[in-house]
Amino acid sequence: MATDKRTTLDSAVATLESGMTLGIGGWGSRRKPMSLVRALLRTDIKDLTVVSYGGPDVGLLCAAGRVKKLIYGFVSLDSIALEPHFRSARQNATVAECVEYDEGMLQWALYAGSLRLPFLPTRAGLGSGVVDVNPSLKTVVSPYADAEELLAVPAIRLDAAFVHLNRSDIRGNAQFLGPDLYFDDLFLGACEPGRRFLSCEKIVTTEQMLQEASFHTLRINRSMVDGVIESPNGAHFTLCTPDYERDEKFQAAYVKAAGDTTEWEAFQNRFLSGTEADYQNAVLQWRKETSS
């Protein structure tokens, strides 16, 4: 009997512990596993090392004081360039340690992690502020005739990984239907088996996936996944093309609330104090109120 990996948001995050290294898939404000992040906010887990091409996932975890160390290629909301909680976390130095990489360097760190290599070489980052502010980064000299000195980007290994895909079967074969996989396969690949969680818009049969799109979209296979959670609208308010686009109005409301302590408290009470179903209901209610 094949393994049925279906689980729930709360059971998934219950396997995490304070102090772990968590990788979060997606890109900026695009296809972020937000329902898993919201579930994580319902626990007491803290002192996390978070690795991300960051968006509101990083913002929310920083705002809630759950991040001890942040490793990022950037943190942005795309259509709104600056993530407000990340911004204040940096400006108030509330995250104990930050590691800022060039976008390509972060891919290399995750790729090295997923290939079980200690590092991968690149020119990206050399001579830039990235090496000025990350003095632990080392270089490596090509052993061939060119003898070029390259940056050795150290591998990142994760204790837990969250990604959100469009479709998955119950075994964790998953499908992206939008224009970009981003680096979700590398986040899963760089993660130790046991806590590789994949939420999706819809769980379908294996056969149904190829009825919807070509085999090129099947970039996540079940050997890369430990738990599957059906979580409709789970990437909200980030985009999850073609199931839905970014909720720009809600994102703008999030940014506005983040700028003021009282407003942020009200936002948390309204949207982040209950279950995922409560969140989705609160968003529906908010939409009704603001659509007139």
Added chain:
Amino acid sequence: MSTDITLADIVVIAAAESFRGDGEIFASGMGTIPMLGARLARATFEPDLLVSDGEAFFVGNDLPLGGSDKVIEGWIPFRSVFDTVWSGRRHVMMGASQIDRFGNTNIANIGPWKQPKAQLLGVRGGPGNTISHATSFFIPKQSTKVFVEKVDMVSGLGYDRAAQLGDTVMRHHRLPRVITNLAVFDFETTTHTMRLLSVHPGVSVDDVVANTGFVLEIGSDVPISRAPNETELATLNRLDPRGLRHREVA
């Protein structure tokens, strides 16, 4: 200058000119004016350029800003963008919150990195871009706060830093143009320090100097930045029917 030609038109032409001679590479524009520059260059004098929709596709037709009627000629998700960056087959025009006379740029943060006074975008792809391929810059409002003696965080390598890394890096590193609301600059001097290439109509060399926080190379005869010809202006209006470029510079 004809009265119906605006500063934005001059600036887009300068942006397009920075891609002249690039051939069959990815001309990548970050923001309205750089994107228009790349699309205008391809629609006129540099027809082999590849341009993207800013999401994940190369667009084969002359797509207006905000247009959706695109002919997709290729797929370029982020990991293919990184591959293209590192291969060198790209010329990007991006912004800079600070730039120094060697072309070191900063989009990352103002004040010390450890605890910035203002967290901006972070280094993003700047280090990989500048060490791999041609990088030009568009700066909508030049001032001594932007044209500085020393940038707070190096997100993009200038010529002095590239030179310290040896011949291979120097071969790939190139900063063809810096374009502002006042003037156009390059680094084609013996010391690779910034040179004033042209001033926009109505701008004096003194205006430029007053808004520059370091010593510029200035020739004895600084030309005026060129205006679009009729064909270029018609094409530009087709590529930007809503006139979004006029909101960028004034």
